[in-house]
Amino acid sequence: METMQKHEEHVRICFDCAAACEHCATACLKEEHLHMMKECIRLCRDCADFCKMCASLTARESQFMAPFMTLCAEVCDACAAECEKHEDEHCQRCAEACRRCAEDCRRMSVTG
Template structure:
């Protein structure tokens, strides 16, 4: 039962991160200096896709979920690093969600 609970928590963390990334990318598109936000938007979109896939693979207990968690953690780190460069609330919240997801991905691969 504990494994199912950990999986369910991880799925939620992944989908929460995906939502934060989608929100950040949309908010970045409304910023005045759009060219400066290009990398942030790109990474947020990539990260959202990775997090959604990671959450889905975890929910179905896929044989590939652990390998994918490693990739997801790397993408989340890259997104958090980029978002941290910008002084916007949506970027700060996205970076926090990305770090939480990266940490949880790594925790899941260690405890498996």
């Protein structure tokens, strides 16, 4: 089976999470209560970067993909926990995407 076909769903989940995080960070920057969103913005930016890297490592079947998936799951969990503190719709959607990505990263880090 082609590498991309084998890992296509995981790559998509990672990129979907990255997009949700980028959207959330941008939306948070527009909030009136910006000072309350600083940690959310920081974690969303970190998470987006981790998810994009995780997707890339997975697509190329890097020898580092499994340990990186474990780390990516931790970052996704932290981002989800922060986003869940905020009632904004973009934060709630981001938290959902992060939880889904964390779960899939953990699954993939074991099954490859």
